Amino acid sequence: MKRFKLRDLYNFIKIILEKLMGLDFSSIISSEEVGLDPRFFYRSSPSGGKYLFDILKRIDITEKDSIIDVGCGKGSAMRTMLKFSFGRVDGMEASEKIAESAVNNFKKLKEGRVKIFACDATDFDKYEECNFFYFYNPFPCQVMLRVIEKIKLASQNLDKEIFIIYNNPICHNVIVNNGFNIISDFPDEWGNKIYLYSNSLTSLRI
Numbered sequence: 150m151k152r153f154k155l156r157d158l159y160n161f162i163k164i165i166l167e168k169l170m171g172l173d174f175s176s177i178i179s180s181e182e183v184g185l186d187p188r189f190f191y192r193s194s195p196s197g198g199k200y201l202f203d204i205l206k207r208i209d210i211t212e213k214d215s216i217i218d219v220g221c222g223k224g225s226a227m228r229t230m231l232k233f234s235f236g237r238v239d240g241m242e243a244s245e246k247i248a249e250s251a252v253n254n255f256k257k258l259k260e261g262r263v264k265i266f267a268c269d270a271t272d273f274d275k276y277e278e279c280n281f282f283y284f285y286n287p288f289p290c291q292v293m294l295r296v297i298e299k300i301k302l303a304s305q306n307l308d309k310e311i312f313i314i315y316n317n318p319i320c321h322n323v324i325v326n327n328g329f330n331i332i333s334d335f336p337d338e339w340g341n342k343i344y345l346y347s348n349s350l351t352s353l354r355i
């Protein structure tokens with residue numbers, strides 16, 4: 150109980166400090182507030198930081214790699230991705246209002262490697278431009294199935310290893326049933342785990 154309260158206080162201070170800098174990565178926004186149906190679009194809340202950093206640092210990432218945060222919210226996890234040598238760090242977000250917050254955040258930080266797409270993940274048609282995909286529990290399994298099928302199709306034309314990082318992997322079965330292999334699992338901030346998948350059986354890059 151005490152730890153929970155301390156975390157709340159930490160998040161509150163973080164939000165205030167961001168506000169003072171003209172940023173907003175960490176405030177939570179419900180799906181209803183932005184006109185999305187909560188049965189299919191989960192709320193916008195931040196991830197990233199130490200837990201994502203610890204996973205990415207195990208992989209030999211170069212500027213030939215591109216990552217997309219599928220359901221990027223305001224860009225919190227992308228901030229961690231930008232600490233690595235990815236050639237591109239993209240984000241895609243269903244809510245135009247939330248996507249606008251992400252655009253404003255990175256404009257303020259003068260971050261040139263970022264591109265934000267205001268788009269539904271089931272309509273997105275540029276999956277073949279990325280070989281790393283990050284999900285922080287953005288939607289339920291029926292949506293995940295449609296997205297993974299698109300990623301699988303796009304990846305068949307790529308001669309690069311594909312990585313999927315799935316934070317709070319409630320639709321783990323959908324990922325493995327579509328031919329991705331679990332490489333490792335990691336802790337997350339809330340005790341839900343983060344899974345790392347690849348389209349190779351044995352990853353040569355970890």
Ligand SMILES: C[S@@+](CC[C@H](N)C(=O)[O-])C[C@H]1O[C@@H](n2cnc3c(N)ncnc32)[C@H](O)[C@@H]1O
Binds near residue numbers: 196197270284285
């Ligand atoms: C839990 S937040 C994750 C935010 C960000 N990935 C992070 O980790 O900092 C999930 C986000 O996914 C978005 N989302 C939900 N369904 C989506 C869909 N079908 N297409 C694109 N974005 C979606 C939500 O609007 C929300 O902002």
